[in-house]
Amino acid sequence: MNYKQSYEMWLESDVIDIITKEELKALNNEKEIEDRFYKNLEFGTGGLRGKIAAGTNRMNIYTVGKATQGLAKYLVTNFTNPSIAIAYDSRNMSDVFAETAAKVLAANGVKVYLYESLRPTPMLSFAVRHLGAEAGIVLTASHNPKEYNGYKVYGSDGGQLTDNAANEVLGYINEIDLFTGIKTMNTEDAVKAGLLVYIGEDVDNAYYEKVETVVVNKELVKERASELNIIYTPIHGSGNIPVRAMLKRLGYTNVHIVKEQELPDGNFPTAPYPNPENPQVFELAIEMAKEVGPDLIFGTDPDCDRIGVIVKEDSGEYKVLTGNQVGVLLSEYMLNARKETGVLSTKDTLIKTIVTTEMATRVAEAYDAQIMSVLTGFKYIGEKIEEFEQTGSNNFVLGFEESYGYLSGGFVRDKDAVIAATLIAEMALYYKTKGKNLAQALHDLFEKYGYYKEELVSITMEGKDGQEQIAAMITALRENTPTEVNGVKIATVEDYKLSTRTNVLEGTKEEIKLPKSNVLKFVLEDRSWFVIRPSGTEPKVKIYASVVGKDEVDAAEKSKAFVSNIKQILNVK
Known part of the structure; x- marks a missing residue:
């Protein structure tokens, strides 16, 4: 199905509310329609994150409902009588999305512990462990601008969902029809059935x-x-x-x-x-x-x-x-x-x-x-x-x-x-x-x-085209590895996608025993280094750079020249 067909389905469906349909009808920018519907909002190990708006590639009650239905299927498949804790922060729609998730989970027989008012993300992590829950959700987009919200999922250990578990949840999400496959129940019925319990001060004090x-x-x-x-x-x-x-x-x-x-x-x-x-x-x-x-x-x-x-x-x-x-x-x-x-x-x-x-x-x-x-x-x-x-x-x-x-x-x-x-x-x-x-x-x-100085350069690349440009940039660097930066030789290349650490000067290679990730790190002879990686939560490519100087002035000058040279290598401004 292409983005246009998906857009039309939202307009025609009886499940989608009138206000959402009016928002979609008011769109007159074809590129905006494409960006909202060319894909589903990606569910990764960090859960969901995106702009609050109508569309399959946006944060709204429908995409949150679909993700939660997939999570519910994962929980009831893998655990007996599963429970989950949910928290939310001060962002617009966080409380609404939290309630949406709670109602879907309760409808699937998952017991929900929901904070009665906003709480920090780490308190959710604590609550999962303290209550013995099998999972947790927090509705937040961390430090993003007001247009964004997100949906972070935690495992029973209180940490964010592991790669394997996230992939399993994603598999269940992909099976769900957004218009017909999401169960829900009202809040009063969930409370009466003992499927929705509010978290109070006792957990805070603990x-x-x-x-x-x-x-x-x-x-x-x-x-x-x-x-x-x-x-x-x-x-x-x-x-x-x-x-x-x-x-x-x-x-x-x-x-x-x-x-x-x-x-x-x-x-x-x-x-x-x-x-x-x-x-x-x-x-x-x-x-x-x-x-x-x-x-x-x-x-x-x-x-x-x-x-x-x-x-x-x-x-x-x-x-x-x-x-x-x-x-x-x-x-x-x-x-x-x-x-x-x-x-x-x-x-x-x-x-x-x-x-x-x-x-x-x-x-x-x-x-x-x-x-x-x-x-x-x-x-x-x-x-x-x-x-x-x-x-x-x-x-x-x-x-x-x-x-x-x-x-x-x-x-x-x-x-x-x-x-x-x-x-x-x-x-x-x-x-x-x-x-x-x-x-x-x-x-x-x-x-x-020693005078260590680090810099972070974030380059925003929005939409489908941006994602493709980021992937192409990292691939090009992987296939055409530079030998030096500003006259200093690169000593080691660490490729976390290929799980290899190559000693360029000695011509040796060893395995990196960490999970695979599309990240490259280059370490130079003078202990400076830089890393390039796509952001996992924002439409950005991130460049990290570090130098060591004789004093603060020397470190600042080295860093400026180093970052400038890295940008030239990557052909970015």
Whole structure:
């Protein structure tokens, strides 16, 4: 069936509501019609993500219903009396999509635990494990603009669905007729039948108690938490209540909230791109800082799995730390705190992704700890945590990725900005007792380990044509591998699709024992490296680059030249 036929079927079907049909009839751009209907919204290991609109390639109650019917079939096929937990964030339609999913699952005999109001993604991960559910769903598009929403699916371990399970769910989804194959029941009947139960404060409190256990230097926090002056912004998202609740429980009473960004709002009026990587989202917090004079500023994204940190430089300028920098600071702080409190072990392990800074490797080496690299995506960190628990081989200390995601403790299996907020506050408090702020602490680490600088270049390629261009770009690079960048030889080529690591200089090859992914990584003789990969959640190709300099100026100059040369190789602007 072509896109035009699919479009006409939606207009003619009795299942599609009148408002949706009017939206479709109003479309007068053939390219827009094609993009909405040329394919089904893809269900991958991250679930669904797309713009909120009518069409098979969009987020709406029909595509959510079809995905949920497939998930229900997977659950009833593989488990006896399965149950599932569902959460949603502040995005437009998140509550509607959550209720849609709940009604479909209940109609299929799956018991649903639904949060009674918005909650962060990591609290859903916790709830799945705490309630003994076989799966979980959270309705969120993380840090995307307001036009987007998404549907993330979790397994019984609290981590995002594995590749094999996601493929099985996708198989069931593909069997379903969107117009005739989706079961549903009304909310009242689901509650009466015991198939819909609302999650309340008891699960929240159980989560908060677990978060308290990740505090490393408990005496320091207990005695001096009230001395730390914090500004926090929830950026119109779901972090407002849980982050503040945890800070209060731990004694951080001197907390100031950015009022204009305090309440949930799916239109994100003060932050059109509500991503803590984006300095613009912190403009109001920085204005507030001029009056408050905080020791620490941080903000969480709409589903509160990512956190951004602002520091004040010696020059007086406020600066957003990169995800890599916060990860390195936390790595150093947590390993050092474990050393100071006498619990450091050679089994202690940091887990990062293949696109995350190698500076963390230097930190681990300094404490005789271990470090592991996994594919991009926090589910792979979650899988390692599960492996550690099953085998007892390692102590999980910290997992992090460059995109502002951090985790400690084994009770959540996704990045968690509530946990991160408590650890970052503890770290800032520790350095304050030493007469330093986080900017000064980071400078000390650069002096100790080297001046690492990372860059991320994201190139948006919308629609069908964009997806084809991204695939062609990576294929061309795979088939025509460069030998050098800016006069420095490429030493190693890692191809995660072919699962090979090639030592170019020695002509040897070894197997990469990670899941396959269409990702290429090039490591140069001077320890610089770059990675190219398609985004798993957005219509983008991402280029990651890293250099090591003699000082900050040298690193910045090297990075600028390096990125410029990579763009020339890829023929992109």
